[in-house]
Amino acid sequence: MSAREEADHYGWQRWIQDRHEQAMKRKLWHAGDRIVVAVSGGPDSMLLMHMLANMNSSDSLAGLQVVVAHVHHGFRQEESDDEALLVAKQAALLGLPFEMTRVDAPSHAQRYGMNAQAAARELRYAFLREVARKYGAARVALAHHADDQAETVLMRFLRGTGTAGLSGMAWKRSEEGVSYIRPLLDMRKQDIVQRCASRGIIYANDSSNNKRSYLRNRLRLDVLPILEQENPRLVESLGQMAEMMQGDQDWLESETRFFFESHVKAWKGSQSVSVETCLPELTKQDELISYYAATYRGGCLLDRNLFLKVHVALQRRLIKLILNYLLREAEQVNYDTVERLRLMAVQEDPTTLKADVGGGVHFHKEYNRLIWLLDSETVHPDLSESQQRALWIERTTAEGTLQLPTHAGTISWTIASYKTGSNHTYALKNSSEAAFDADKLQWPIKIRTRMPGDRMRVQGLNGSKKVQDMFVDMKVPPTLRDSLPVITDGQGSIIWIPEVRRSDMALVQPATRSILHIGFASSLRK
Incomplete structure (x- = not known):
């Protein structure tokens, strides 16, 4: 091994050690964890796969058990075929189990009235959870990096957002029994590409990343370079701001969820997350839920007097949480919608109001109750x-x-x-x-x-x-x-x-x- 190769090897091992120590501090994983890594074939996910694979084989580090998962979204057929083949070959060379699925994101988007990227994300995460269940993995590793974080924060800022939006992507979040972790969230894209080059990691270039029809691409290609002329450390600054906002958001979210679980009667399908002792001032509330649950696919009931007692910041977050519970794409519910419902809830007259939220959800203010119902039409059958x-x-x-x-x-x-x-x-x-x-x-x-x-x-x-x-x-x-x-x-x-x-x-x-x-x-x- 030449002196250059020895230095590169040492540098790689040192970098792996640093990444592991940081992940342990952030509690992204524990020694011996089984992790599903989402690999698209790009430089960021390929680097993540190689990094975790190295930890997979090192008893001195995490001793992780790694499974590679790849999704063929059906957008760029030939190019996507090549990416799938590349990921499969690299996973085999690393000795890692490989799982892949082909989905039709365009058709899924059309069927459910979603945009193409949201449809792809929904199908992708569904597959990642499926692989995690198959292998008994509690964690899914995603390759988002610092540039992704900056683009996300700016994109949400331009569209209008609050603390939740400005907090960007979390290092770790849990959903449906799976923890999604982002071990590369503080790395710049240029450093990722350089690390791949020094290590000889092969990756694919997604041609759609250069299409300016996507807002994210326009921000990356045109807007961020101009803003970085004013602040060369803009990406790092946005990342720090997002992390501070995440702390605030975590606390506010916990307060909102506590109120939701304590005072909101909620159901969706056959599942109910309501608390039986809620709303003592309305003794009929627990009785009313039996009718609503049998008549509407989902809904939430809340005593209006309790809603009026909490701070306006919690009122807004509570409405967003309720819509997030009922809607497929609640992240697209904007401030105007939330504020419109909030103002309707707090105004005294008239005593009954109704508003169409979209997505089959209707909001009702009925005297002393606030009600959100999924599908406003009853499901009573036509009688012969x-x-x-x-x-x-x-x-x-x-x-x-x-x-x-x-x-x-x-x-x-x-x-x-x-x-x-x-x-x-x-x-x-x-x-x-x-x-x-x-x-x-x-x-x-x-x-x-x-x-x-x-x-x-x-x-x-x-x-x-x-x-x-x-x-x-x-x-x-x-x-x-x-x-x-x-x-x-x-x-x-x-x-x-x-x-x-x-x-x-x-x-x-x-x-x-x-x-x-x-x-x-x-x-x-x-």
Whole structure:
């Protein structure tokens, strides 16, 4: 070995040692960890692969167990094929397990209405998690470097951002049981290329990095060189700022998440992350979740009074966290959207408001509640004629129970004889029950959902009143109004809306001889 080669070898080993010590200080890994390294074929990821491979074979260092993962995104077919082949060959030479997948990022983007880069990222991370699970790896190593960090911070600054955006990329973050680590985050790109050259590491050049149609490329090729004329250490300065912001962001995020977990009722699909003891001021809140969860694909409920008590900074972060929970691409929710929802939440009048957030999410302010719902339309099925007939109560059926497929509850009834002074009583416990003179009703009795223009003759009032107005008077939240059944007689006249009002039809009088007693058992009251 020549003196030059010996010096290069020593320099490489010294650099490996320094990288390992820094990673250990930052707790990026522990000795013996199994790590999946994402390798695209570029100089940064190829250097990272060689660095980890060296630690893989060194008992004096971390003794890491390294698995190489490569994603063919389907953008540049021939060039991407060459990159995949290069990574596979280099992994084999290093004696590392190699996993690869081919994805169709353009089609995925079109299917879900995403931009191409976001689609590629989603598919890439999904594969990295899959490989990590396969090999039992708790960490995935990414090759982002200091120039990437500077570009990210500037890009977010130009688009408008807060502390979270200016904190850039973290050295380490955890998501879905995997820790993503960035061991090269403080290295300049030029130093990475130089290190590859001195070590003889082969890499590929991505031609898309020179396309100015991408904002990131324009920042790297045109903007950063101009700014560095004013501050030659701009990249380092932006990296330091991002790290300081990350500390602030970590604390603020922990406070926001604590509030979310303590006070927000949240669900998505069959998973619920709500806390059962939350919102003591609204005792019905835990009951309401059963209706919402059965009706909407996802959502979040919050007591508005609690929201008003916290600082505006936490209010904004809480709204962003909620949207991040519900939306596929929540990182694209801008400040204007968050602030619009926040101002709607804090304003006193009107007491009910609704806003379309996008992505199938709608925000509702309903009296004392703030509600975010994924898919505003209910998932109640259209009923066939036979199913509709099953929601009739016939005069000849003395008693029974109906499970309501379009409502959150059941209807039960009895038809019995009545005599003044007899043991039978029609005394009602609450607004979930009603009694009618069975002989004065038009049969059959029907149960349906509310309809536009519905009116009802109200007991104690002259004439009829709009059902919509009754809901407003009773402060029934708009998102719950379809959960209440509307009971009509055989001619379609509304005789009762459980928990709202009863009509003045078929009142029980001293001369009444037969009573229809109806009860509504809402799943909201279980």
